[in-house]
Amino acid sequence: MSTDPPADGPSRTLGKHAVKIDGVSKSFGKTVALEPVWLKIRRGEFLTLLGPSGCGKTTILNLIAGFLEADKGEIFIDDELVTQVPPHQREIGIVFQNYALFPHMSVTQNVAYGLRTRRISKAETETRVREALDLVKLQDFADRRPKQLSGGQQQRVALARALVIRPRVLLLDEPFSALDRNLRTAMQVELKEIQSRLGLTTVFVTHDQTEALSMSERIAVMSRGSIRQIGTPTEIYDHPQNRFVSTFVGDANLFSADLLRKTAQGARLGVGGTTLDLDTYQDDLPDPGPVTLFVRPEQCTLTAPDQPGAITATVALSVYQGSHAELHLDCPASEDGRVMLRVPCGEAQDAGTKVGLALPQRGPAIYAKEGGPE
Amino acid sequence: MRKTPLDRVLDWTGRLLLAAILGFVMLPFVVVFIASFNESAILSFPPRSWSTKWYVNAFEYRDFGLGLVNSLKIAAFGATLALIAGAGFAYVLDRYDFRFKALLNSVLMSPLIIPNFTIGLGLLVLSAAASLPRSTWLVVATHVIIVLPFVARSVYVSLRNFERRYEQAAESLGGTPVHVLWTVTLPLLLPGLISGGIFAAILSFNEFTASLFVVNQSTKTLPVAMYDYVREYADPTLAAVSVMYLVVVATALVIVHKLFRLEKVLNVD
CATH class of the missing domain: 3.40.50.300 (P-loop containing nucleotide triphosphate hydrolases)
Structure with a gap:
């Protein structure tokens, strides 16, 4: 003093x-x-x-x-x-x-x-x-x-x-x-x-x-x-700590998911008909039940539609951006029905093509459903 | 796209209507202008022969010269006082919140709805009751009351449109409120203040009704002198005075207009 x-x-x-x-x-x-x-x-x-x-x-x-x-x-x-x-x-x-x-x-x-x-x-x-x-x-x-x-x-x-x-x-x-x-x-x-x-x-x-x-x-x-x-x-x-930050800073894909149970590394989730074991940094995981899963576009990868563990989606629009292409997918697992990801221009797909979507084990964050405490 | 005959008819009707309105508005001035050059001593229309002798007469008639000097003096003092009071009032109204703000506002704006003769009569009664002399200052006071709401309103609008960021920038740079007012606010409001002042001067210069109550022979304003003249004589001198009068006021208005545009340029910046 x-x-x-x-x-x-x-x-x-x-x-x-x-x-x-x-x-x-x-x-x-x-x-x-x-x-x-x-x-x-x-x-x-x-x-x-x-x-x-x-x-x-x-x-x-x-x-x-x-x-x-x-x-x-x-x-x-x-x-x-x-x-x-x-x-x-x-x-x-x-x-x-x-x-x-x-x-x-x-x-x-x-x-x-x-x-x-x-x-x-x-x-x-x-x-x-x-x-x-x-x-x-x-x-x-x-x-x-x-x-x-x-x-x-x-x-x-x-x-x-x-x-x-x-x-x-x-x-x-x-x-x-x-x-x-x-x-x-x-x-x-x-x-x-x-x-x-x-x-x-x-x-x-x-x-x-x-x-x-x-x-x-x-x-x-x-x-x-x-x-x-x-x-x-x-x-x-x-590591956006809540839904608001995740969507306001950068682009975000938000999936409707079910938190099945908490695991040693993080959580097991059901999303888009498959299960996902997530390693997470979060110490404030919501309770099991319906949650929002947040994934950055660059964390999503495109796979064959029938690949095990992949979420199914359909290409709705491909937008040429010069250095890359933005793919907008119709995806029932997404909260707003849409998912966006960036791919090299050569890998852009035509509208209507069925694709698979793989989510990574590390990176995504889990938030309580909208309306609950963020 | 081709115009239908109906479009054309409407087009021309509109133009004719506009010309008619303009002509109607300008008619009194045109009549007075022509009459002022009438050679005959009787104010008749249209003139049979022409002369400029009434202009000479207007200059030689003593009461007009005196009235003009009085009017200019009163307009200058009245506008200055009204500008200072009105600007201060507008500033307080814009910047501060206090009880009775709305009441104060309506009291100050009330001369807009109180007839001028009531104001003149009121001041006449008041000055008689207080045994004040019917001096130039009484006329000035009357005019200040009449033009104050107009000036306050015009400065208030300038203040409302004023970009407060200028003052905030100046304050952050260490300017005390008084210093900021002096070096930033006033210079930026100056065009608005000058226009407001000239506007007040024109209103005061034109004022007749209230003046009629509070002037005497030596403080007579030009409009009152003209009224007195027309009660005694019917010759075209008054027409000549009217023409000159209008030229003076119109010149002042042009200056105001120029300044208002200048203000816009400054505000855009």
Whole structure:
């Protein structure tokens, strides 16, 4: 414990957490935007809040920034209690979806804004603005107005403006969604490089799972105001803990199955008229009875229709994707009647062909039936 | 696709109807415009001979010059005060939640439904009861009450459309609320505020009914001076004044229009 915490303040141990969210909740009238949430963001970490619109991810961002006041709970930034601190004293950098560059100021004036509010000397302001514009490769655009810049350039200005104040935390609110695909990928790489070079704690809000998987050190998947799973991209993709995460991140095939009994390695299931002995990592297997079996498309393999242990299916549609083909199968064992898997283009089958579907022993996860506890 | 004869008939009927409405709206101005060049001292129509002497007379008639100066002064002060009060009111209404908010809103919007003569009469009675002099400030106060709801409404709309992210970005960069208001909010709202101010000035410049109650000989506004003139003389001077009057107001409106477009450009950004 530290020596001099204020009487009602937090204990000042020099923690490794840049942001700590402690049981924070938020409602707007009768609408619950955020159930009580606990979240610790490590110093220098790139953490993504991923979820569909209305899941509460932007609410968390606004709470960290101080634009919203928490109903309950406390927020710490660098071990300092900031729950009641107004936004202008939080030393946070933000890049918004539409960038919110001040239209009546030049690029230089935009970037210098945060230094002028801090009454930093003219000479130092000039140096730091130049450094920030160098960092985002916009040296030659210093005198332009935001309107005269492309979307990608505007985003760089917004980033330079947020970074120049040397923020304790960088908040990114869907910053790539207004960019076209090629530019988006380039900006993602660039941002990630700058972020890790500066060792900047970053909270990234997005609804795009591809973006989340490629950029984050950890992802918090959210829905309906709460965090459904938090972990590294691999953990989230390979071991989704519930049905929501499995379908929201990546593609999922969900089968109706019967959990017959739990075994030493996992469980024995009846699915599509065959039995399957599953090795599973799960320690929260539901009770025997009807369950949902989750399998990634790349874990399914195509076999001959009469192969023992295979689930029968019929090709409904084959979609050419360049590097591979997507096969959509009609399969009675699937919850929605459809199964999707990816095959090399040469192995694509015509619609109407009967095929067999083999499920792997490792990898799939078992969830309680929809409607039950997830 | 070919047009049927019926389509054509409807087409032309529509055009004629539109022309008729436009003509009807413009008719008073056209009549006044032609009458203002009538040589005869009797306000008759159509004129038999032409002259511009009534324009000269309009400039030489002392009450019109005085009325114009008064009107401009009152419009300038009234619009400025209404703009400051209206903008402040709109800001509070947009940004804060409090009890009686709806009530305050309706009180401030009430001049929209209270007739102007009631407002004029009320202020006249009030100033008499308080033995206030019937000064220019009394006229200004009357006009502020009348134009305030219009200004507040127009600023309120600008604020509603204002992108709050600009302010949030500025705050995150360390701007105190006052600093943000001064460096971000006000500059971005400026086109809307200026248009609102000019709109208020035009309303004040045109106001007649309430002014009639609260002016005296020395604070007479131009519309009241024109009314007094027409009660004494029937010559085309008033037509000449009307034409000039309209030119001034139309010019101001064009400026407002330009500024409103400018505002759109800024908001799109």
